[in-house]
Amino acid sequence: MAIKKADIVLSSDAIFTGLTHEPTSGAIAILGNKIMSVGSKAEIEPFIGNETKVFNYGNQLIMPGFHDFHLHIMFSALSLNSVNLFEARSAQEVAAKVLEFSKDCSEEEWIIGMQWDAGYWHDKQEPHYKILDAVIPDRPVVLFHAEGHYTWVNSKAMDLAGVTEDIRDPDFGRYERDKDGLLTGIFYEEAQQIVLKEALRLTQNKKETILKKFLQLLSQYGITSVNDLYAPIDDFLQDYDLFEKLDKQGELTTRFHITPELDGNLDKAQILRNEYESKKLQFSGLKQFVDGTVTGHTAYFLKPYSDQLDICGHPALDPDVLINRVVKADEHGFRIRFHAIGDAAIRLALDAFEEAVRKNGKRDSRHTIEHIEVIDQDDIERFSKLGVIVSMQPDHMAASSREVYSSIIGPEREKNVFLTKSLLNSGASLALGTDFPVSISLNPMRQIYTAITRVDSSGDPKNTWHPEQKLTLAEALQAYTYGSAYGCFREHELGTIEEGKLADLVVLDRNLFDIPENEVLKTKVELTINDGKVVYKSEETSLSSIF
Incomplete structure (x- = not known):
């Protein structure tokens, strides 16, 4: 034959x-x-x-x-049409970059920026809306912090969103105020939503244009699969219908795995699970936040912050509500992925998964915890025992200023930062990604480099976070390919080169x-x-x- x-x-x-x-x-x-x-x-x-x-x-x-196990598709697409502010070294320099960028934006557009980080500025002081007003007083500006969990806006943006001085803080997050109790233009966590609702009214044509541009970039970086994880910005930007349209037209040049919000509505989740099951566009579980970020002081810790001794942070959801949602979703066969930064948040996520096993029995759930920045040593072994996947983004350890990050968490907790190798050696499955655009770059090479060198924010190879936590090159590549495929229940068809x-x-x-x-x-x-x-x-x- x-x-x-x-x-x-x-x-x-x-x-x-x-x-x-x-x-x-x-x-x-x-x-x-x-x-x-x-x-x-x-x-x-x-x-x-x-x-x-x-x-x-x-x-x-x-x-x-490459299979990026954690990013945000439409947020990433939006970032390609915004001004990157990571290199700015003062609030005034940010404002100047935004002004220059605005000259190429149409008058009716909101001016959007990404990646500012006061931790790298000379004065390290959080900025004020008046600095933006001084250069752009008559057009709305919204600038996403590098960690993506808070924004800096000007007064025009607040006016259009209906933000006034008597606005009340949401359950999770806050409207930052100065010593006189007046708004500064910095909105944390859920407080961002009122402005983003106005800023992100994109036309279908605009969404499709920026998404196609993002697809080209993914292919240029060798990324053939991605996992799209829910973020609050998706409330205004997400468009699964657009994904499906491109899939049916044969224009998805990267495989999309969607992970919408774990909000308690399992009927809606079931509809999505049944609807998106092609080889290029698949439902892949549900996602929720247990806490926020370290620099925003919204991460949830077992002990108080080192620079604010009166707070430990708190969970994004009531723990009983969160655990109940996990148990019910697990009972219906859904995989859950939790954003958890602080040691208390990581423990709460593990407790929720443990309760699901106790009530529903053990199964191949492949529940996952994202980021795992500061973990208590007692919780490391629990990942493998519960079959919980470790999802990490190496470049996060090189993104925030180490000086600022360390001053917030203190020397004792710094010993437990980004313990990638310890988690892998414990027997847990590891998958890597970028969290783009909440990262310096979409390029997998940055993640691989940081995973194998542990170089910190200085960029100096002599300055590393816990060198004993370095991955080997093979471990990093496997986590960025097979590890992610396993995390999607697709190791039988993706992740390795086999007949x-x-x-x-x-x-x-x-x-x-x-x-x-x-x-x-x-x-x-x-x-x-x-x-x-x-x-x-x-x-x-x-x-x-x-x-």
Whole structure:
């Protein structure tokens, strides 16, 4: 019987299948949207026909496509149409950048910025709406903090949103006020919603345009799958119908896994679970917040903050309500993912999952905790015992100013910051992602670099957070591919390079296993294949013969 010929064949002396800890020499044959065979170059040669596209990559690394286990799709798309403020070193510099950016925005548009962080400013003081008013008094401005949990707005934005001095704080979050009790223009957590409701009235055409732009960027970075996790901004920006439209039109060049809010409405969740189940667009669970962030002093800790001894933070939801929602959702077979930053929040999330097991029995739930920035040592082993997945974003440890972060949590808690290796060694499953746009970059290379070096916010390789917590390169790559696929219950078809799996692959411009660590950040994607189709090809890539 004649051997079927491949549509595409890739070969390299460095193929990282994810099944071992080192790359090997060989080739991969792709037919349709699946990997038809993996083997030596000689073993794959019979699959090459007259119409087969053959790519030979020397010693460049071929690996499974990156799977970003935690980001925010529409928020990310929005960020590509905003001004990035991460490099600003004062409130005045932020205002100047915003003014310059506004010149290219239409008059009716809200001016949107991302990634400001007072922790890097010379005075380290939170800003005031008057600083923005001084340069843009007549157009609404909303600027997202680098952690995404609070915003800085001008008076025009407050006026349009109906914010007045007598506004009351929400249950979770606050409207920041000065010593005289007057608003400063900084809105934390749920307090942001009143402004975002007005700021994010995007047309369908605008949503589709920015989403397609984001899809292009994902392919450029070799990201073939993503998990879209609920955030409060989704109340105004999310559009699953748009995702479905692009899916049906064959325009989803990255696999989307959606995780809407765990709000107690399981009937709605069931409808979404039944509706989105294609290979490119899948319902993947429910998500909720247990707490906020460290720098916003909304993270939930077992002991008081080191710089504010009268507060420990508090959970975003009443613990009884939260646990009850988990138990009921688990009973109906839903997987839950919790944002939990502080040690008390992480413990509460684990307690909720433990209660679900006690009441419903143990099952392969793959419940997940996100971020896990400051954990109590007693809770590390509970992840593997409960089968809870560890979802971390390495670049978070390099995003916030270490000086500011450490002063807030204190020296004792700093010993328990970002304990990635300890959690992995405990037997827990690990998946990596970016949390983009609540991160410096969407580029997986930044996450890999930080995971294997533990370099802090200084960027100096000599300054690391707990070097004993470094992952090996293979561990980081596996967590960014197989770990995420496992987290989506898709390890049978994604995450490794094996015969019969979906053909989601990426080729890098060098072999990560043969270069010094500092070169990881310089590494670029040369080819991205999603579902058997080339969705990104650098100008350097050319067709050639294997032999």
